Amino acid sequence: MMVRSKSSRMVRTIVGWAVVALFAFPLYYWMTVAFKEGNEIFNWPPKVWSFTPTIKNFEEVFGISFGFGFGEQREVLPGGGNFRMGPRLWDSIVIAILSTALAITIATLASYALSRMNFRGRHHFVSWVLSTRMMPPVAVAIPIFFIYKDIGLLDTYTGVILIHALMNLPLAVLLMKSFFDDIPGEIDESALVDGASRWLIFRRIVLPMVKGGIAATAVLCFIFSWTEFLFVLTLTQTGLKTVPVVSSTFVTSTGTAWGSMAALGAAAMIPAFIFILLVQKHLVRGLTLGSVKQ
Amino acid sequence: MATVEYRRIGKSYGAVEVLKELDLTVEDGTFVVLLGASGCGKTTLLRMTAGLETISAGELSIDGKVVNTVHPRDRDVAMVFQNYALYPTMTVRENIGFSLEVAKKSKAEVAEMVENAARVLNLTEYLDRKPAALSGGQRQRVAMGRAMVRNAKVFLFDEPLSNLDAKLRAHMRVEIRQLHNRLGATTIYVTHDQIEAMTMADRIVLMKDGSIVQEGSPDDLYDRPNSLFVAEFIGTPQINSLEGRIVDDGGSPAFETGGIHVALPAGYGAHTGRRVICGIRPSDVTLDPDGPLRGTMSIAEKTGADVQFYVDIDGREFVAVAPRASYVSAGTTLAFAVAPEKLHMFDAETGRRIEL
Ligand SMILES: Nc1ncnc2c1ncn2[C@@H]1O[C@H](COP(=O)(O)OP(=O)(O)OP(=O)(O)O)[C@@H](O)[C@H]1O
Ligand SMILES: [Mg+2]
Numbered sequence: 001m002m003v004r005s006k007s008s009r010m011v012r013t014i015v016g017w018a019v020v021a022l023f024a025f026p027l028y029y030w031m032t033v034a035f036k037e038g039n040e041i042f043n044w045p046p047k048v049w050s051f052t053p054t055i056k057n058f059e060e061v062f063g064i065s066f067g068f069g070f071g072e073q074r075e076v077l078p079g080g081g082n083f084r085m086g087p088r089l090w091d092s093i094v095i096a097i098l099s100t101a102l103a104i105t106i107a108t109l110a111s112y113a114l115s116r117m118n119f120r121g122r123h124h125f126v127s128w129v130l131s132t133r134m135m136p137p138v139a140v141a142i143p144i145f146f147i148y149k150d151i152g153l154l155d156t157y158t159g160v161i162l163i164h165a166l167m168n169l170p171l172a173v174l175l176m177k178s179f180f181d182d183i184p185g186e187i188d189e190s191a192l193v194d195g196a197s198r199w200l201i202f203r204r205i206v207l208p209m210v211k212g213g214i215a216a217t218a219v220l221c222f223i224f225s226w227t228e229f230l231f232v233l234t235l236t237q238t239g240l241k242t243v244p245v246v247s248s249t250f251v252t253s254t255g256t257a258w259g260s261m262a263a264l265g266a267a268a269m270i271p272a273f274i275f276i277l278l279v280q281k282h283l284v285r286g287l288t289l290g291s292v293k294q
Numbered sequence: 295m296a297t298v299e300y301r302r303i304g305k306s307y308g309a310v311e312v313l314k315e316l317d318l319t320v321e322d323g324t325f326v327v328l329l330g331a332s333g334c335g336k337t338t339l340l341r342m343t344a345g346l347e348t349i350s351a352g353e354l355s356i357d358g359k360v361v362n363t364v365h366p367r368d369r370d371v372a373m374v375f376q377n378y379a380l381y382p383t384m385t386v387r388e389n390i391g392f393s394l395e396v397a398k399k400s401k402a403e404v405a406e407m408v409e410n411a412a413r414v415l416n417l418t419e420y421l422d423r424k425p426a427a428l429s430g431g432q433r434q435r436v437a438m439g440r441a442m443v444r445n446a447k448v449f450l451f452d453e454p455l456s457n458l459d460a461k462l463r464a465h466m467r468v469e470i471r472q473l474h475n476r477l478g479a480t481t482i483y484v485t486h487d488q489i490e491a492m493t494m495a496d497r498i499v500l501m502k503d504g505s506i507v508q509e510g511s512p513d514d515l516y517d518r519p520n521s522l523f524v525a526e527f528i529g530t531p532q533i534n535s536l537e538g539r540i541v542d543d544g545g546s547p548a549f550e551t552g553g554i555h556v557a558l559p560a561g562y563g564a565h566t567g568r569r570v571i572c573g574i575r576p577s578d579v580t581l582d583p584d585g586p587l588r589g590t591m592s593i594a595e596k597t598g599a600d601v602q603f604y605v606d607i608d609g610r611e612f613v614a615v616a617p618r619a620s621y622v623s624a625g626t627t628l629a630f631a632v633a634p635e636k637l638h639m640f641d642a643e644t645g646r647r648i649e650l
Pocket of ligand 2: 337
């Protein structure tokens, strides 16, 4: 590394903080809205640093005195009142985690096969997998609705988990395949000659090497499911709803409940943040380092 | 226990023919070295033997059983890959012990065998490191260790010592040979290094463009190369080749080029008039003031016990090895003699050895 002068280091620091501020400020502002009283939200000029914080919005959104009523499955009442969004947050968490787990499991197995095994039409298979994602989701939402209705998956966790995993699969397969492709085939072959079975090679040798890839793919899948709107909107009724869909119910004929919406949004950031934090430590590069002669 | 037989083996990738009708028998318990220029198909042949590459034509049998379609896992071969192929997420200990663990050996047994291999390979202090924290030579030794703990029928080594320094390489040559003597397993060993080939091999197989050029003991290849290609490939410094004709020199045959006449064994009389290439090994000549090979020496290189003279003979560079005591400075005119039976005669057109 070159030794940089003091002034250029200062410029870099300033630019760095400016970029961080650019991205962090909207988040911060959103948080302040969540902690403001109704009328304070509309103050002009907006009070960014000094206002009287209150947790009223959170109390309103999550039910009385901050009790997360997980057991209760009460319907969202449009137009304000007691929203009880705790269960909705739980819905989001369950769906995002399980659909991510499902997508990752299938994608990892499939992409290992696509990367390592030779079978007829392998390349066509890869492009076919990708092509399934080219269709706009709206085009499949209605047919899926009827299919789900017939087979009883409508308004169930299983239904939403399946569709989210399905939507994530093409990208996950492609991404995971590129991680497997980066591992030299000689590593598998060497284990094969040493007497290991395909499954053992996959589990003991290859899987630990794509840990970082799995983590990266999982983050993408999780974020997709966490923010997905269309399928949850069409495929659920009263049984469950995820945060993006219930957020939209704050927009009512009598006005938008900005404070409640901000409170729910702020709260919804936490599980996603925790998930990414947990996964992030696996996002290490260079797991194949030292394996083969460069 | 395990003879490896290649019968008209061929390999092609689409239209590219990499191996052509290769016939070779590796006798049980022998140490065979595959030698050849880069890209001649050595790695391909090893991979086919291990079952990692399909066999396009011909028949491969191990231990009398045709194994063309037998799974790599069931061939009972051990292989050291050219690029090591270590398991990067495992420690050295786990890398070496992996095959034993797969074979369901007891923990104590695995530990003991790994420790033994590590001791032989000077890896004991690195046992708990990951491959990323090793030098190239250490990685190569781990790859060796993985094969050494196997009790396989056939051992395949693909240039396993190429990254080691001279001293370690010499040490490892001995270790591999001892391992072979101890296990008595059939071994096929690929190398670019002639010294390795000459010192370790029971038989050398010299390949060129996917075919075998010559197969034989190291002495066979050195003393009776069947073509100019083999003669030039084996031996350092490279054999000198002079192009000329066989002439009749007062009743006995001689090799003639420019103004030089070198006496030949009587048998070559039958080839009088033939255009030939005469191969003379640098170490086969002796300084002799009356010798027929005469020229101005341009460089004298000391290589330790010997000195190498680069002499301009008939407009071509000729290399001669002489004892260090005979060192003279550049610019001197030197003359060399060579015993007739040490000369190698090759046909000028085909490059084939002219047999007596
Ligand atoms: N998948 C492939 N498709 C086409 N040609 C290939 C393929 N793999 C190898 N080859 C060709 O086969 C030939 C032999 O390759 P191989 O790796 O066996 O050479 P090698 O003798 O081991 O060389 P080196 O000493 O450099 O390791 C080369 O010319 C190479 O280009
Ligand atoms: Mg090779």
